[in-house]
Amino acid sequence: MSATVPLLSAHGLTAGYGASQVLFGIDLEIASGQVVTLLGRNGMGKSTTIKTLIGDLTLRQGSIQFGGQRLDGLRPDAIARLGMAVVPEGRQCFPNLTVHEHLVAFADVRNGQRDSWNVERIYRMFPRLKERAQNLGNQLSGGEQQMLAIGRALSTNPRLLILDEATEGLAPVIREEIWQCLAQLREAGQTILVVDKYVDRLVRLADRHFILERGRVVWQGSSAELDSDRSLWKTHLGV
Numbered sequence: 001m002s003a004t005v006p007l008l009s010a011h012g013l014t015a016g017y018g019a020s021q022v023l024f025g026i027d028l029e030i031a032s033g034q035v036v037t038l039l040g041r042n043g044m045g046k047s048t049t050i051k052t053l054i055g056d057l058t059l060r061q062g063s064i065q066f067g068g069q070r071l072d073g074l075r076p077d078a079i080a081r082l083g084m085a086v087v088p089e090g091r092q093c094f095p096n097l098t099v100h101e102h103l104v105a106f107a108d109v110r111n112g113q114r115d116s117w118n119v120e121r122i123y124r125m126f127p128r129l130k131e132r133a134q135n136l137g138n139q140l141s142g143g144e145q146q147m148l149a150i151g152r153a154l155s156t157n158p159r160l161l162i163l164d165e166a167t168e169g170l171a172p173v174i175r176e177e178i179w180q181c182l183a184q185l186r187e188a189g190q191t192i193l194v195v196d197k198y199v200d201r202l203v204r205l206a207d208r209h210f211i212l213e214r215g216r217v218v219w220q221g222s223s224a225e226l227d228s229d230r231s232l233w234k235t236h237l238g239v
């Protein structure tokens with residue numbers, strides 16, 4: 001736990017879908033500049049936690065503080081404006097917008113922020129997007145769409161970048177490009193929350209990990225702790 005106030009602090013999150021409760025009191029903290037993961041087998045509540053953090057799903061109990069502000073009850077667009085950007089599962093690029101249009105349409109330069117993400121900086125991170133600048137969203141490969149989804153999220157200059165299964169369905173070489181990009185973002189001080197299943201890669205990328213099981217955090221710790229205890233991998237992650 002960091003000595004300073006965390007960028008994100010969630011306590012006792014309870015949420016679900018209709019009559020079905022999925023989260024049973026999730027506690028989560030992310031310090032500024034940290035890369036944190038949510039791990040767990042399929043259906044354990046990782047995406048539901050993210051949907052609750054970004055306001056897509058109603059928080060039933062508990063509280064969320066982000067950058068010193070309470071988020072409970074705020075709409076997703078208000079939460080996004082406070083600096084939370086999500087790269088969702090399935091990427092969701094617009095078929096009729098060009099790559100360039102995607103990167104300028106949502107751009108937001110936060111006041112006084114140095115080194116902000118403008119379109120040139122995003123093209124430097126993803127040279128392939130520059131080559132494809134005038135192509136439409138539906139003309140891109142899966143990997144290019146994923147890079148665009150990350151670039152679009154960065155264009156809002158988020159304080160917290162959230163990736164939900166960002167490497168799902170990508171070829172190993174493209175997946176590695178995405179990991180490299182996240183490593184560069186980490187070097188640049190970007191705070192990131194990642195959901196993904198490649199634990200062996202995530203222990204090299206991230207600082208801390210939270211393992212979910214049936215809507216509860218059953219373990220949290222550092223990469224070194226997770227790396228050195230393979231029984232956790234077997235028991236909770238099935239790897």
Ligand SMILES: Nc1ncnc2c1ncn2[C@@H]1O[C@H](COP(=O)(O)OP(=O)(O)OP(=O)(O)O)[C@@H](O)[C@H]1O
Binds near residue numbers: 040
């Ligand atoms: N829209 C929905 N309506 C009803 N139940 C849902 C909905 N989305 C998810 N669930 C259920 O909530 C539980 C948690 O799902 P969630 O997607 O959060 O899991 P996850 O840990 O992200 O796993 P996965 O890797 O499979 O996405 C599962 O039992 C799932 O079936």
